Amino acid sequence: MEPDRPLVPSRRRFLSAALVGLSQKSGRAVTGSFVLESHEAGHRLRDRAFAAMPAREQRVPLVIVGGGIAGLCAAWRLRRRGFRDFVVLEMEDRAGGNARWGENEISQYPWAAHYVPVPGPGPSLARELFEELGLFEDGEPSERHLCFSPQERLFLQGRWQEGLEPAGTPKDIDQYKRFSDRMADFRANGAFRIPAGDSLRLGELDRLSMRDWLLREGFDSSYLQWYCDYSCRDDYGCSSADASAWAGIHYFAAREDHDPGPFTWPEGNGWLVKRLLERVGTHVRTGATVCQAAREKNRWRIVTKEIAYVSDAVIFAAPTFLAPFLIEDMPAPQAFEYSPWVTANLTLDRLPRERGVPLAWDNVIFNSPSLGYVVATHQSLASRIERSVWTYYWALADGEPAARRRDLLASGWNRWKEAILDDLTRAHPDIRECVSRIDILRLGHAMIRPSVGFLTSQARRKFTAYEADNFWFANSDLSGISIFEEAQYRGVTAADRALARISK
Template identity: 35%
Template sequence: MPLTRRQFLYSSAALAAASAASWQLWRGFNALPPIHVNRVGLPLGHALRDNALPPQAKSEHRCDILILGGGAAGLSALWYLAKHGRRDILLAEGFERNGNNAAYRHQSLAAPSGAHYLALPSEESVYVREMLHDLGIMADGRFNETDLVYAPQERLLYQGGWRDHLAPQDADGKRFFALTGRLKTAYGRDGCKIFAIPIDLSSQDEEWRRLDTLTFAQWLQRQNYRSAELLWYLDYCCRDDYGAGIAEVSAFAGLHYFCARGDHADTVLTWPEGLAHLSEALRRRSGLQTLPRLPEQPQWRFDSPASCDVSAVKIEELPNGVNVLLRHNISGETVSVLANRVICAMPLMVAARITSRPEYYGLHTPDYAPWLVGNFVINRFPAEIGRSETAWDNVVYGSPHLGYVSAANQFIRTAKPERAVFTSYTAFGGRKAGESRRMLLHAPSEELLPYAAHDLLQAYGSRFFRYVEQIDLTVRGHGMSIPYPGYLNRPQLLQLRRHNSPLLFAHSDLSGYSVFEEAVYWGVEAAKKTLQAV
């Protein structure tokens, strides 16, 4: 029987209270496994924020094409440029190799410390389809079975037991999914799909874009959706994709999640290390060579694309090129390079901080959701409730967290491995994002752990820690931009998308939200402009 709203709120509160009590009881009698906390981008990010870096450069250099940022957008630009014959390229890695696609590695084990899957690309995601074809993941419209998520794909801990589906099956759920099923193939009066990925290709029909004036919760209320199960599920999906729930995100964004990817949106591509698999494949495909340090000669020339562990700390467009200060992430050594073309593939908040005349380009600081990702190395699998099997995606009904994924699900073997990694996710977007960010940046590891372990404790109880040999927590203080109402027509984003000069910008932030397909789109668009110019 579906829960009422009152029962839902009561069960959520009881769940949180039980988790806290279980945690406190266990901590009173047990020692924790070793915990490591990685706060991505610190301390360099705050040094940039506070203008605390010396501007002096040790030397001056010139180069042809410079890509700033080794995340999905930067690597997509690199892949497209290399594919079309451009080899004289330097990639500045930025704060973290592969950005939000980064992986966690412990001995022979791998797991995501950022994005963990890619939904099957829509027909409009032409660049992603071309990329997957080049990487050997897709051929003749079909995907390699070994790259698709294995069964069991998902399960939901609901009223004390596991069930094998997340989406509600009640009347409101059926009505909602019937609507989104129709909207998947609906077109606006301009002939474009109402909901498309990349979002830049969505219809401009004002009748539908008016959805962006409401929150998703407001729209759901107006449409008389009352099922607590449905509302929780939609809230969970928005927190998972946008970092904030239905009470915060735009109604257009909420519907876009369900309508933009076509009929196979529930099937995903994934690997034990998450989307780091794609990022590393793009590096190999592009022939990217890693440099231990920047070249010393005044003129940099590369026969094959090269990368270095450096970050841009200042960008200025000049009449004869784009001048960039690059700082080595380990040594702190800073050099000045004048590039013919620069693709700035970093979050807009960082670009706005280090670029001269940011308002000229439309640079600004979006609202970001902080994230906490927990990787738990286990030396054996804990006992499950009933006869359920660990799925790839494991979610707890009513939880404010986003569940956990099991990297071992993608191993081809007849029995469970002896050791594995469970990866938990929590998004802290919404009205208290700033407060949560400060907590995540300053709290000691033992205060962060209850957030990361919450859903694992719901599934296994405090005995779970008996099986854990190592814990790694990754804090992403500005993990993804949130599509609040008004994001579709934000003037600065429209300005950035239209911009064309020797200094270009490429990041999923240009779409107002953060998914791989959007990052690829803007990376390739910047690469195309670069090819046209040279």
């Protein structure tokens, strides 16, 4: 595997990469491994190779498949509405899906999802849940859970600068201003909402890429183009040339103009998973891989290794692409494409020396193929931090997702470790002297990709509107936009639909 190339390769960069190769000899030994690997189980599901002969049968009116945010929020909604006759089946040893977390002697840390913007003052599902979890005090977001300052910085031209927009020439600044005004107009228009819903206004923006929209509108500043590309890779795991303009604009226009947040925690959205589990954990069965869901007369038989659950209804909150492998005659979700990602948690025995503004929560390197890193100890109240854990993010955004998935699996831990350290060395020349451990998570189908045309496609509509046989899809991939609020919305909507049917 060759790690992704920088967006603008240059002779200087080539030289510095060669020097990086030399400098690694002076680094210390780094331990670590791949963690939470699930592709083998995934491939066995794909190949229908699970030999499940469950010894027991259990009758339960409603089964939720998948204990990520969507499945847990479906469970939260059912409990809130007084319904308790259900189980959540989760294949991993821990619930949470993309909001899982880990812990070492220094800190807790996220494995993927790490923040949620503060929901606006109007009624919303996220606001309802966050009020219940104590994230608001007297209507205001609780300081303890808001991201501390400094929030973001960018490594550009040999120094860290404040914020993520590259400080540019007057022409760049003029284009930032014009872009920001366009986003304000889109915001005022109200077409870009969270949750986004199923029938989009301004759907014509889904028919071209974000990159083509920028060019069409005369946004030719390379800094602005980089910033929009970074945003697409960050939220969607794909480049601005592949993301639909509707999704690219949604990133900027769907949120409140002045977010006082975001909300974040050392363990990222794992904090929300823990709070949800306090409420619905008694329903969750972990290590329960569903390998078959079969319709038998007017019931469902949901098969795991040990137990076959016989239910009246099913909420399918596992990724939608898995459904045809588990359910006979289920059509394949054709247009659903998923972005592969690598995330890593780096244990630092000391912090590297700095050039420019100090360490922030979110730290991004200009023109890097990665998305940079967030600092797990950032929310610590300790007056001095010497050791830390950094969570590093790399979306394999370029090229065909299937080919990138093959790259992802073909390269060993050592190769990925070197690629990560090389990338960080651009901004932190002494990083190899600071890091003692790197654990790496490979996510082949990490998140849905809002490719051009997907959000307005019939293929998506077919699965969001699916109602047959008391079976509802609920994963956030139905939204085409992989964020907490969409997962919650999909879970809650499926729970409401299921209750409407079951209680008849």
